[in-house]
Amino acid sequence: MSQALPTFLEQIRCLPELLPRLVEAIEPRARQVLTTPDIYGIRQIVLTGSGDSYIAAESAASALRTWTGLPVQALKAMDAARYLTQGIKTHSERLRGTLVVCVSHSGEAARVVEAAQRTRAAGAQTLALTAHPDSRLGRAAANVLALAVPDAGAVPGTSSYCASLLGLYLLGIRLAEVRLCISMDTANALRSALTQLQAPMAHAIGICEEPLMARAQAWAHCRVADILGSGPSGGAAAYSAAKLIEATGIHAVSQDIEEFFHLNYFVADPTEVATLVFAGAGSAGSSRARELCRTLQDLGRPFLLLTDDATFGPPEHSLVLPVVPEWLSPLLAVIPATLLAALWADRIGADYFRGHSGRWRASQSGALVRGSTIEPLLKEE
Amino acid sequence: MNTYQLATDRNGLFDITPQVLAALQESGITEGLLLVSIPHTTAAVTVVSHWDPLGLEDIDDEIRRLVPTRVDFKHQADTPQDAAGHVKAAIVGHSRMFCVDKGELVLGSSQKIFFWEFDGPRHRTFHTQVIGK
Numbered sequence: 001m002s003q004a005l006p007t008f009l010e011q012i013r014c015l016p017e018l019l020p021r022l023v024e025a026i027e028p029r030a031r032q033v034l035t036t037p038d039i040y041g042i043r044q045i046v047l048t049g050s051g052d053s054y055i056a057a058e059s060a061a062s063a064l065r066t067w068t069g070l071p072v073q074a075l076k077a078m079d080a081a082r083y084l085t086q087g088i089k090t091h092s093e094r095l096r097g098t099l100v101v102c103v104s105h106s107g108e109a110a111r112v113v114e115a116a117q118r119t120r121a122a123g124a125q126t127l128a129l130t131a132h133p134d135s136r137l138g139r140a141a142a143n144v145l146a147l148a149v150p151d152a153g154a155v156p157g158t159s160s161y162c163a164s165l166l167g168l169y170l171l172g173i174r175l176a177e178v179r180l181c182i183s184m185d186t187a188n189a190l191r192s193a194l195t196q197l198q199a200p201m202a203h204a205i206g207i208c209e210e211p212l213m214a215r216a217q218a219w220a221h222c223r224v225a226d227i228l229g230s231g232p233s234g235g236a237a238a239y240s241a242a243k244l245i246e247a248t249g250i251h252a253v254s255q256d257i258e259e260f261f262h263l264n265y266f267v268a269d270p271t272e273v274a275t276l277v278f279a280g281a282g283s284a285g286s287s288r289a290r291e292l293c294r295t296l297q298d299l300g301r302p303f304l305l306l307t308d309d310a311t312f313g314p315p316e317h318s319l320v321l322p323v324v325p326e327w328l329s330p331l332l333a334v335i336p337a338t339l340l341a342a343l344w345a346d347r348i349g350a351d352y353f354r355g356h357s358g359r360w361r362a363s364q365s366g367a368l369v370r371g372s373t374i375e376p377l378l379k380e381e
Numbered sequence: 382m383n384t385y386q387l388a389t390d391r392n393g394l395f396d397i398t399p400q401v402l403a404a405l406q407e408s409g410i411t412e413g414l415l416l417v418s419i420p421h422t423t424a425a426v427t428v429v430s431h432w433d434p435l436g437l438e439d440i441d442d443e444i445r446r447l448v449p450t451r452v453d454f455k456h457q458a459d460t461p462q463d464a465a466g467h468v469k470a471a472i473v474g475h476s477r478m479f480c481v482d483k484g485e486l487v488l489g490s491s492q493k494i495f496f497w498e499f500d501g502p503r504h505r506t507f508h509t510q511v512i513g514k
Contacts, residue, residue, distance in 0.1 A: 031458065032457075032458075035457060036452045036453070036454070036457045036460075036461055037452045037453060039452075040452045040461075177459075177460055178459075178460050178461065180450075180460060180461070180462055183500075183501070183502050183503060184459060184460060184463065184500065184503065185502065185503050185504055
């Protein structure tokens with residue numbers, strides 16, 4: 001066992017206990033971060049971030065869309081910073097009515113800071129979701145929702161991702177409640193559902209460790225992995241791919257289940273491509289996921305279906321997680337995603353983030369994402 | 382004291398007279414007073430004529446006209462409907478007392494007792510207490 005594994009596993013095992021504390025800390029802040037007139041001024045919502053923060057945005061977008069009834073889209077920080085504002089000059093108010101939620105745990109990711117600066121200058125209402133309100137992002141955005149995340153050490157982000165997701169969910173619930181899209185009873189039930197995810201998360205740890213250890217062993221020779229999911233599970237797939245890259249260094253790619261049939265299906269040497277599928281039996285994309293399982297079997301891909309119904313997929317390829325509402329599945333998926341990454345990395349003796357050394361030394365202290373040049377919005381002539 | 386649960390599916394008036402009459406009958410009291418109490422700050426209790434359902438809508442329409450749901454209430458901890466509901470409930474009141482005579486609740490032929498929801502749909506509670514002999 002590598003020295004880093006116990007630290008990573010400890011962070012994963014702490015998540016169920018941490019979850020209600022995070023909800024308790026973030027919820028009152030989400031309640032106060034925007035005034036009622038501000039909330040009624042919103043016509044569309046853009047969720048943006050990079051890396052895990054973008055994945056959190058991607059994972060939460062559909063829930064926020066459902067609850068608020070507003071157009072909600074997740075944009076990568078580059079899109080939000082450079083393309084959402086393309087051709088717009090300062091003080092034009094072109095983005096008036098757009099709430100741009102900028103997610104960055106450190107608050108120092110340059111492109112996210114830039115997105116806040118530029119969209120704010122173009123008239124958007126900006127809100128930073130960060131654990132560091134005094135960061136560049138905290139200063140750039142008009143409002144800050146502070147995330148209380150304990151320091152996890154030098155392991156792939158887990159609690160910080162959960163905090164970002166919780167912040168987005170709690171913000172969405174709040175917006176929907178104030179806009180009277182959902183009743184206060186419903187809003188409180190959704191908040192309770194977040195807290196009550198503690199038990200399924202703890203249960204998932206117990207049932208996942210052994211089968212994922214076996215998969216890590218069986219897949220140790222694979223240098224490529226496809227991680228598949230749609231809707232909220234698309235976010236889960238993206239997060240799982242991110243953790244595999246960070247922890248193991250293999251080339252892991254997330255893909256939507258429908259897009260798989262158009263693209264990744266044609267990847268050569270299918271027996272060497274480890275494939276993970278996130279699909280709940282009751283999810284909107286479940287029928288396509290069933291078809292996917294048959295296709296993966298025909299291709300001879302080594303695959304594992306993470307689902308919530310033992311009868312949903314081929315038993316020998318299935319790992320059955322506790323049943324939760326589809327919108328909560330990205331949070332629950334953190335458990336198998338991080339466990340697989342931790343156990344696989346340990347199996348092949350990989351250093352997390354390649355040790356930020358050798359060819360990868362430029363990434364030390366996040367320099368590659370923090371040190372990028374920020375381009376301000378052009379001033380009105 | 383008797384406690385009743387009520388799941389409101391909207392804002393407006395909900396007839397609770399049957400529950401109140403049952404509470405009186407159960408108490409066995411023939412002379413005295415009966416109190417209906419609402420333990421909420423965004424709901425109230427009132428007495429209204431029950432003959433025309435549109436009259437109930439008129440009453441709810443008028444309280445909405447008097448206290449519109451606005452976004453600029455100072456109380457922003459919950460929702461604009463909640464803030465307006467606090468004002469409406471304070472105006473209408475959270476309890477009503479009724480006379481009990483010869484084992485009967487003293488109500489006029491047009492009168493019914495209504496739970497008035499200002500922040501629905503919600504899961505609600507109301508209480509009755511009968512005092513007398």
